[in-house]
Amino acid sequence: MAEKRANSPTSLRRLVAVAGILLGTVVIVSGWTATGNVAARSRELGEVEPTIPSFWDPKRRIERPPAGSVPAIRFLTTSDFPPFNFLNEDGRLSGFNVDLARAICDELAIRCTIQTREWDDLLRALRDGNADAIIAGMAITSEARQELDFSDVYMRSPGRFVVRADSEPFEPTVEGLAGKTLAVVARSAHEAYLAAFFPEVGRRLYATPEAAREALKSGEADAHFGDGMQLSFWLQSDAADNCCVFAGGPYLESRFFGEGMAIAMPRGSADLKQAIDSALASLYEKGVFAELYLRSFPVGFF
Template structure:
């Protein structure tokens, strides 16, 4: 069964990646380059501005049959009219406009989607299929267009002065039990006290109630909680984003059947072009008004 990328908290304990230690520990920006929106929201950018890809020849791509799911908000869900909606859906449509080709977007269950792509029954899946050695053995992927980032959250006015292994010594950190975030804390913040919860909602409620000094989890998920009525403006991000593909996954990319080099190159060109034009930044701000970078 294919595994969905850990944009949401998962129970998989990922491998320890020493090469990312310095970047992750310092809370460095999670993208190679970033810009800032009009309201000061950092906007991630994972595309090299100096890279120049060849535009696909007219007619080289006839059409694209995209597939997605309807249970992965805000990336893909059923809109009020019952039609597919979300970040991924809008991105798929933008890619087709950029390439000037017709496309369809069909909703399918996530289970079995990897095999559907591998068999060529669709041209592309934009559904959060995790990039891994197992999935790469069956299918290909486009360039990554968005990465998950882990974040600390604290009550407003109560964030520790230093978000670092020493600075969090003895601090109580709420985290989901058995998650990659728990494993990350154990590896990099061993002097902090971990308080474990079965669900992210319980972790968030404990922080709001003052039963923990901080919470640590998926940045995207926490961003939605921070802007919710449930949070009630109690809390905010503390420190910077943490990226470690060994713990949190390589990121979101479009899954393609094997051998579709033409389509992969065309989609990569479209993604690069959309990034240059600011369209990816606009999508990010639309679906993540409280940015998690």
């Protein structure tokens, strides 16, 4: 079975890796915690603080499995997927996925280990019984579900519009975009989404996300539609130079943008799945998830 990281059109792993390269040494120096000038500029423009995404039904109550049924969790991840799992400047395994795995085990009051493997070795280690779960951005697909159980989704990367900060305000709706030029990457999920839901809007196609973003920054385009997570890193980078801000809200249609990120485990891991799902819901209710989210994503993308 061919494994993929979550999200389209390339993969969430590829998109976030590009974002990490884009930020360069700033990523390591900041430790993924600095809010930067973009957040301040957004507040000046009257925008609200970053929205914390919620993927859990507050009315749903998940019972913990019987005591002792999940005495420990052996997580596997990779070390090349910033800001989710990577080695920091001290060589320490860090990132959102790493923090979340540790928080899950703290919430369950059980022992937690997190080991790194190469991406291609993750499933093999799980099959061989050398781990209990994978937290590394594995795509949720029908093929993967034949072999794996997945926890509740804990992260998604929506489509988002960005506009220049000095432009006249307009809503990124069919009416608001009338007469505007919209930059989008050719043959991407984002182009397909626009063709389906914004067919009348004028689109200018670009070969890469970098080219589309530069078109917006230079004034060649009035707006850009792309991956929200990738854009959040660009907005706080030197390349953006405080040029632009998010406009409108997130677009989450799974047939275009994927089902999101979840923790993978062997099929039939009922107690483990129940334990992880209950911990995820509790972490959100207690505000721990929000703390972890803002630590890794100071410029929120929801």
